Amino acid sequence: MSKEKPSIPKGTRDFGPAVVVKRNYVFGVIRRTFEKFGYLPLETPAVEQLSVLTGKYGDEGDQLIFKILNSGDFLAKTKQADIDEGHKHLTRKVSEKALRYDLTVPFARYVVMNRNDITFPFKRYQIQPVWRADRPQKGRYREFYQCDADVVGTNSLLCEAEIVQMINEVLTKLGLTDFTIKINHRGILAGIAEAIGEKGREGDICVAIDKLDKIGKEGVRKELLERGISEKAVTKLEPLYSLEGSNKAVLDQLQTILGDTAEGQRGLKDLHEVWNYLSRLNSEALTAQNDSGNPRLLLDVTLARGLSYYTGCIFEVKVNNVSMGSISGGGRYDNLTRMFGLPGVSGVGFSFGVDRIYDVIEELQLFPDSSQVGTKALIVQFDRESELYALPVLQQLRDAGIASELYPEQAKLKKQMSYADQKSIPYVILIGSEEMASGKLKLRNMELGEQQDLTIDDIISQLK
């Protein structure tokens, strides 16, 4: 028998008990917020038909989908000619299923398949893992959880406003104070393209100006020219990078620049509406100040986002002063269900990246002690007699709702105490011959190192 060193695939992780407890705390905050806003849970299979996923995320995205090899003789339907046609063609022959890449597309599929049973507007949240065949790096994993909330079947911009509200609430509850919810609108981007004389080229323009933070004005200029945008247009575009002042002031300036483009008008109207809703909701995203002095909600005309299906407002959330990419993102998509044969259903949604949020909270040391759970009391036993005596005591403790355990063997006292110590169990109950004789059990407070002789009833009322 060969010794095999076990390992897990690149970009995947095991989560030990301490980590799972903290992750569940984050999930809990998110879940409670979603439910408070009227979203209901949905789960879909990890595996989707490959055809459901392909073509929804752009060419780059298709490359990153984990495909599943057909079972059995996966080469049965393949001929030499198929191999000669290249890997993209061959993939369809040997793979019909794939791991889901996000939660939005499976949701759209679900909506289309269940259109007659769903009451619109349909609000659902979904917390499940997704898989991407990306090369791992900081904050980027091949298996990670998304927490999505989406609503389909309404064009109301109240949904966009509520997304801002939910993001603000979740991050605040998690103890984060310095974060920026960036918002933009695909209409604004299209309007800009039109206004600078490059109508229809907003795709290329977006990809380039999205990198403004990273590569600076000159870098963006170079990339735009490489992508075939005219020099005249690039020059006209540049003032937009440095739009100054409040969100309101930026909107006013955009009005001047995009005023006579239809798409620009659509974007501006939508954004105004979102601001109106938030204002009436007395949103903290408008009133609370970041450490930098900026409001949390920030109109950023350089925000583009890669996913090709967005058509209206788009969001992205960045925690400031930590080296981590966006922890949340989303937007409105008008045509996603049309790809599955159901036109005219607009949706909007967003997603929290729990793995990144976890990394940020850990880095900022914001996990509260209360997010720890575990055994409250350990019963230590000495011999067979004390073990039998301890069993009804154990049951009484559990009936009283106290998380408790009996050490399962008659190990040395030192070993049992040390077990309690390492599991951070705050109380130990000792049951030996003296205790059995008197009926008073020894309750030891492990933190203080103090112990008292108490009846089981007194112990229960003290630990409850």
Added chain:
RNA sequence: GUGGUUGUAGCUCAGUCGGUUAGAGCACCAGAUUGUGAUUCUGGGGGUCGUGGGUUCGAGCCCCAUCUUCCACCCCA
């Protein structure tokens, strides 16, 4: 997919120019202490140096491949 980086005890890491038997701290186990953890003292176990090839009298160290880690790009949560 492109470029770089990392891997030595359970963990964090030393390991000189390629040269004898690969080290430390922490952790673990046992004892000091037959009814008391976390502190103290004493002792102990533990390694195919990521894996597979190659160069060499000799490889943890040099070369190639591969896996993994982390980082940047592309893209994204």
